Amino acid sequence: MIKVQRVGEGEFEVVVRDGNGESRHHVTMSDAKGKQLTAGKHTPERCIEAAFRFLLDREPKESILARFDISVISRYFPEFEQELPRYLTRL
Template sequence: MIKVERKGENEFLVVVEEGGSKTEHIVTLDQKYYEQLTGGTITKEKLVEESFKFLLEREPKESILRRFNLKVINRYFPEYEETISRKIRH
């Protein structure tokens, strides 16, 4: 289960519970990057949630950074932006 809670305008607490344990992550999201990926078609919370689904398909929750800006995902997974944009916009 992925729970996303807004902590500020561009900061979110993400709790991932799976397999009897949980991890917590602080994620920041720049307005410009949010608009680039979504065109404003979904909430920031939904983008963060979908981004964690993307990450969890590729690595265990314990491997996800504890604090990061959403833009960092594309450095580790170059297909991220295209995959997320396609999923959200269609």
């Protein structure tokens, strides 16, 4: 389960729970970046949830950074922005 909660302007707390416990993450994302990633079709919360689904398909929750800006995902996974629309439509 992925729970995304807005805690400030462009700031989100994310909790990822599975059978092995939970991890907590603080994620930032500007409005402009959110609109770019979703073509303006989805909420920031949905974008971040889709980004976490993308990440969890590639690494365990414990390997995801505790604090990061959404833009850094592409540094680790260059295919992120290309793959994200598929994750947005799967939610």
